[in-house]
Amino acid sequence: MRAAVSWIRAVVPALPADVTTEQLADRLTALGLKQEAIERPGHDVTGPLVVGRVLSFEDEPQKNGKTIRWCSVDVGSANGTGEPQGIVCGAHNFVVGDLVPVILPGGVLPGDFEISARKTYGHVSAGMICSARELGLGDDHDGIIVLPADAGEPGDDVFDVLPLRDEVIEFEINPDRAYALSLRGVGREAALAYGVDFDDPADRPVPASDQAAYDVVVEDPVGCPVFTGRSVTGFDPSAPTPDWMARRIQLAGMRPISLAVDVTNYVMLELGQPIHGFDRDKLAGPIVVRRARAGEKLRTLDGADRTLSEEDLLITDDSGPIGLAGVMGGETTELSDTTTNIFIEAAHWDPVAIFRTERRHKLPSEASKRFERGTDPTIPLVAADRVAELLTTYGGGIVDDGVTYVGAPPAIASITVDAGLPARVSGMDIPASVTVANLRAVGCTVVESGSTLTVTPPPWRGDLTDPFDLVEEVARIVGYSDVPSVLPPAAHGRGLTRSQRLRRRVGRTLAGEGYVEVVSFPFIGTRDLDALGLDASDPRRTLLRLANPLSSEEPAMTTTLLPGLLKTVARNAGRGALDVALFETATVTLPRASGPAPIFGVDHRPSDAQLDELDKALPGQPLHLGLAVSGERERAGWWGPGRPGTWADALDGVRRVAESVGVEVTVRATAHAPWHPGRCAEIAVGDAVLGHAGELHPRVCAAYGIPARTAAAEIDLSRLLEHASSMVEAPEYSSFPVAKEDVALVVDDTVTAADVEAALRAGAGEYLESVRLFDVYTGPQVGEGKKSLAFALRFRAPDRTLTESEAGAFRDAAVASAAERCGAVQR
Structure with a gap:
């Protein structure tokens, strides 16, 4: 809404004369009519702009088909000589004797257009007869401005005749304040801001008649x-x-x-x-x-x-x-x-x-x-x-x-409100008398009955329907700047919560592993789910749709972090950054059939039962962790060739996170979209599945436009942190030497390395320090349908040096366990 200050003053004649436009805009902004801009059209017109009288003119056709007028214009003594001024004009909407605005040489028009005497169309034109557009008064350029006959004498200043010194305030009007889309509304707010009388332009008698003006x-x-x-x-x-x-x-x-x-x-x-x-x-x-x-x-x-x-x-x-x-x-x-x-x-x-x-x-x-x-x-x-x-x-x-x-106008419902409610909600000292006075100032009818007020809003305020709407009206007039700034006392010795400490530990761990954190929009559409290759029955397709989404293509809250991560990988790849390792921790939204959430008042804390109702109405919002690895994980250089990121890197990232919070996870081979069915791992704690990691399916990589063989992982971080330890014990180190044993086991190619590793750990005994897979071989030496897995077993005792026979016994026990559980045969 754009309102000329002169028009505001015409509607509110009692507005103090010394109030500047900036002061008025600030006061109205404080009341809720936010100032967007202050404009001063015509203020960039400078120099001699005077009233001129057309004494004569001659129409002169030109070769280009245009007819110009060579005019003689009386500008009084404004030109320093008192002689008529010769001016070329292309307009034809004036006659001899008309008063017109003339800008003389030395003047400047909007756009920093300086006027000078110059030769044109065979004459020296000493000035310009101005149109509305040339003066910045509008878009009309069909003819020059013809001033009223009583505009003054030749040579008088035109600034006193034309509104070239007006100022305009542009307001950003909230949708609930429709009354302010008029000078009636802006003027009422201006009168309210300065506590002066408001002359309502709508307060005028209307005729009554038994006869209709039209049926x-x-x-x-x-x-x-x-x-x-x-x-x-x-x-x-x-x-x-x-x-x-x-x-x-x-x-x-x-x-x-x-x-x-x-x-x-x-x-x-x-x-x-x-x-x-x-x-x-x-x-x-x-x-x-x-x-x-x-x-x-x-x-x-x-x-x-x-x-x-x-x-x-x-x-x-x-x-x-x-x-x-x-x-x-x-x-x-x-x-x-x-x-x-x-x-x-x-x-x-x-x-x-x-x-x-x-x-x-x-x-x-x-x-x-x-x-x-x-x-x-x-x-x-x-x-x-x-x-x-x-x-x-x-x-x-x-x-x-x-x-x-x-x-007939619709009836207006009254609102019953406690006179002390504005003070309780705002925290300001607002007496009941101030509440009543301010409500009446905005046009409400107020009936007092002890501490209870019955308020009837004015017909132009359809947004006032609730006691708290009235609280807002009272508070904005008193002034939000008077709301006391009181910090709640902090409890001693609390600091970060357990969850906050664990989340920071996760972030530090991944940053140390070379991952960069990203933040994605939490919105998703069915196109993203199709790109992930999810089945129709996949629970991740059950979405919570937004009533007013930012984009029709992503109208729902996301149930997985992968689309946001993969779009970020694609954005980096499109800009030439092919080697990336990204992570994101964010909540996902899992709908449940709980019905709409109840709405409670804001004047008191909800009861525990009400809070339970709110919690039941909320969708599940677990915290997830997502990882994505693309391109080279280790760069090539003088030290040697690089190493591309694989499914193992995504899986290892999850393992490092689990270790940082003191949780041991198990890994099992599985098939789960959007991962490659032969290169996907299920990550669990006990019987609870946390998520999956592995290499993405080629169709998913193509759908998102990301490099082939991109790896990713996503786990339920909330569930992982439930098993976490706030204090992770530092590992104990023995000063005695390690005993090294390597074994190569032949198993069916359907047996996973994780299952063999678990069997080795189960049989190796208490002195096993680590198990590491360092080689996988398939070929004629092991037979068709078989593979050889080579593991490095490391044993160490805390109190002595293990003998060769002891280490060999531990190794044999581990191999026997692998043979029993996985059908492994030692090479």
């Missing part, structure tokens, strides 16, 4: 509670818009068109009530307000033919639809340069119906912007009468005696 039938009183109208006959369609009105409309960001249209726009800006004018001579039969019928069409004022929905509210006559209610009028009854009889319509429309129609037809307008947020249902007739007054004042004609008024 109107409202078939849908829910969609149109109030429909009013006045008629003007004998209007002069050629009458110009007065300069003051056109200037205010321009400063508000709209373009003057014609007097009839400009008056409706001006009153909308003034009162916040959109108005539509019909050419009464083009109306056929009574006006009917109804919903659209199947197959109906309407050509709107923008020239587009629109197929209507049965939910659309229409204004119709015997010819069919003539207007899309509250959004845009129809072309068949629009005002034109031949319109002499006008029917003025001002109505109150259902905000939901207007919102849906505007979105359905993708047809936003200044009218719909106000109606969808809610307008004052008590002023349509005031607005219609104001339009009729301005039309006849500046365009002639008469206002018919008839008054159309159909329906």
Whole structure:
């Protein structure tokens, strides 16, 4: 909403004269009308800009087909000589004797355009006769500005005649403050900010009549509670818009068109009530307000033919639809340069119906912007009468005696509130008397009964429906800057929670392993799940959809971290960074059939039972850990060749995390999307499966545009941390030498190395320090369908040096366990 400061002062004449634009904008921002910008159109015009009188001119056709005028203009003594000024002008909308704005050499127009005497079209033009666009007063460039006859004498300063020193405040209006989309609303807030009287422009008498200005039938009183109208006959369609009105409309960001249209726009800006004018001579039969019928069409004022929905509210006559209610009028009854009889319509429309129609037809307008947020249902007739007054004042004609008024404003529900509630919620010292005074200041009717207040909001504040809405009104007037800044006392010796310490340990561990942390958007769409190759029955396809998603392609909360990680890998690959190791810790959202969450008040802490209800309504949100490894894990260099990242690196990353929190995990081969079925591991603690790691399926890599053989892992970090130890014991080291034993075992190629390792550990005894797989061989020496796994076994005793026979016995026991469990044969 753009509001000229001069117009605000016209609406609030009691506003202190010494208040600057910046001060006014700051005070209004503190009240909730956020300042977006302050503009000063015309302030960049400098130098001699004076009133000139056209003494004579000669029309001179040019070779390029253009006809210029060589003018003699009286500028008084402003040029230092008193002699007429010779000026070339391309416009033709003036006559001898007209007063015009003239900028003389040395002046500067908007855009840092400096004026000088220069030769053009065979003459030396000493200045310029200015149009509205050249002065920054609008977009009109069809002709120069012709000043009123009483604008002054030649040589007088034009800055005193044209509004070239006005200032405009642009506000960002919240959707719940629709009343501020008008000078009536902004002026009321300005008066409130400075505690001065407000002269409501809508506080004017309206005529009563037993005769309708035009016959109107409202078939849908829910969609149109109030429909009013006045008629003007004998209007002069050629009458110009007065300069003051056109200037205010321009400063508000709209373009003057014609007097009839400009008056409706001006009153909308003034009162916040959109108005539509019909050419009464083009109306056929009574006006009917109804919903659209199947197959109906309407050509709107923008020239587009629109197929209507049965939910659309229409204004119709015997010819069919003539207007899309509250959004845009129809072309068949629009005002034109031949319109002499006008029917003025001002109505109150259902905000939901207007919102849906505007979105359905993708047809936003200044009218719909106000109606969808809610307008004052008590002023349509005031607005219609104001339009009729301005039309006849500046365009002639008469206002018919008839008054159309159909329906009644919706009843306003009262709100019961405790007078001490604003103080309790805001923490400020707000006496009951201040609460009552501030509610009355915003237009509420307040009835006191002890400490209980019965408040009836004003009709222009449809957003006040709850006691806490009233608390906000009181608090913003008192001033949010007065809210005390009180820090809660910190309990002694608490510091980070156990969960926070463990999460930081996980992050430090992965950073030490060379991983970089990323943060992804927590949103997902079915296209991501399809790219992962998930089956229709996969639980990760059960999504929690958002009511108002940021993107229609990702309308749900994510159930897995992999899409975000893989998109980040793809983004890096697209920029040439092929070697990456990424991790992310974030919650995923797992819906459950629990119904909607209950809504409790904010004036007290919910009870334990209420908190339980809220918890039950929430979806599951476990903390997950995701890893992704692509390209080289170890770089090539003078030291030798590099090593590409594999499924083992992703699995090893999870193992390092588990070790850092003191948890031992087991690994089993499995098949699980989106991993390659032959290169996927299941990670578990006991019988609880934490997640999976391995090499991604080639189709998944292709779908996300990431390098082939990219590895990834995802585990339920919340479940892992449940088994974690807050204090991880440091390992004990023996000062005695290690006993080294290597074994090579032949097993079926279907047996996993993890199963063999587990069998070796089970049989090796208490002195086993480590088991490491260092070689895998397949070939004719071990036979078809077989493979050889070579393990390095390390034994160490804490109190002595193990003998060769002891180490050999431990090795043999480990091999026997592998033979029994896995069918292993030692080579």
